[in-house]
Amino acid sequence: MEKRTIAILGATGSIGTQALDIVSRYPDRFDAVCLTAHASSEKLFELVRRFRPRCAALNVEPAALPEDVRFCEWFFGPDATVRALLASKAQDALCAIVGIAGLDAVWAALDVCQRVLLANKEALVTGGDLVMRKAAGKGIPLLPVDSEHSAIFQCLQARQGNPVKRLLLTASGGALRTWEKAAMYDATVRDVLKHPTWCMGGKITVDCASMVNKGLEIIEAHHLFDMPAEQIDVVIHPQSVIHSMIEFEDGAVLAQMGMPDMRGPIGYAMGWPERLPYDAKPVNFYELGHLDFAAPDYDRFPALKMAIEALKVGGSMPVILNGANEAAVGAFLREQIPFGRIPEIIGHALEHVPVTAITSIPDVYAADAAARADAENTIRRLAC
Ligand code: NAD
Ligand code: MG
Secondary structure: OOOEEEEEEOOOOHHHHHHHHHHHHOOOOEEEEEEEEOOOHHHHHHHHHHHOOOEEEEOOOOOOOOHHHOOOEEEEOOOHHHHHHHHHOOOEEEEOOOOHHHHHHHHHHHHHOOEEEEOOHHHHHHHHHHHHHHHHHHOOOEEEOOHHHHHHHHHHOOOOOOOEEEEEEEEOOOOOOOOOHHHHHOOOHHHHOOOOOOOOOHHHHHHHHHOHHHHHHHHHHHHHHOOOHHHEEEEEOOOOOEEEEEEEOOOOEEEEEOOOOOHHHHHHHHHOOOOOOOOOOOOOHHHHOOOOOEOOOOOOOHHHHHHHHHHHHOOOHHHHHHHHHHHHHHHHHOOOOOOOHHHHHHHHHHHHOOOOOOOOHHHHHHHHHHHHHHHHHHHHHHHO
16 A cells, blocks of 8 residues: 555544554554644644644634644634645545534545545534535545444445345444433433443543434445435444444345454554554454344434434434534533433424425535524523
């Protein structure tokens, strides 16, 4: 593989820093030419000192720029990520911003990059049809970084033209997997952020506990692999060793396994089609002894069902689900609402925000704004 230039968008986050771990292991293969973050300036300065990119960006302008990071071109403000990406002329972009806030970056990466490595699932949940059409039209590979989608992508390489009957997305079940329904309602931020198998950013960890994350991933899988909702199933698998599976017409199931470590799927997308060894812990089946599976419980995790329904309805429904969830998760993390209100807030938005057709990116933002307004209203009402 020749040396490639890569932009890490959301460089200070959980995915961003693990991607930079792969970059540091393969200095002959990757040059991180663009690093961006929202507000965590000190963290970004450290990364800039270490990886010496051409361009860097912060949405929130810091009070001062240290002398030793001034060698690169800096961008500040709400569209700083996109401006830095364009200026960097990176061949590849790893889109690892959290939330719909990353959609513009994915869109811009499809204009200027040769490959887009996608961790930012909300960009597909909200702009999925538009993003997939643009990538296909330009012939740009959209390489999944989400572990389940990377697993399916890896399994699909063995498909040899055979039709796939079903995608089976595995789910750890999140921090509250074994909790009683009544206790879940008042789970604290501390309870929810204790993920059993993965160490991730705050928003996705909350989404795992509500299982909204798995709902978002069903929508993501629908777009990436062109599968209807009816052919995507969720399997609860607490050990997170099987990252996902595909089933063929003859009943054969292929699974991709590995110990839970996001550097696996991140490295696979970065090196694709080559595999890049890192210090992965090997799967030790003797030590594991058994792997467990269960059906999802829609009674305790109603938002998962809502996401499946939103995908089936289509149009702006998935955007509404995502927008209401982002608002609700923000309020939960600020301790303004109990955990159990998250699905209620999403449910209210899905019921009350009018469904529209999505034919452009501005349509996505309009639906997102309407969903957030509805969610914020519900949150205010609850706070009174
Ligand atoms: P994180 O919160 O740890 O990091 C987010 C990054 O995006 C940070 O660098 C932050 O500065 C930047 N950012 C946040 N808001 C921004 C904004 N408005 N504009 C520009 N930049 C912004 O999040 P994460 O856990 O790394 O997740 C990133 C994405 O990857 C999410 O979409 C998540 O669902 C997906 N993902 C994460 C994991 C994981 O293991 N963390 C696994 C699968 C998928
Ligand atoms: Mg995932």
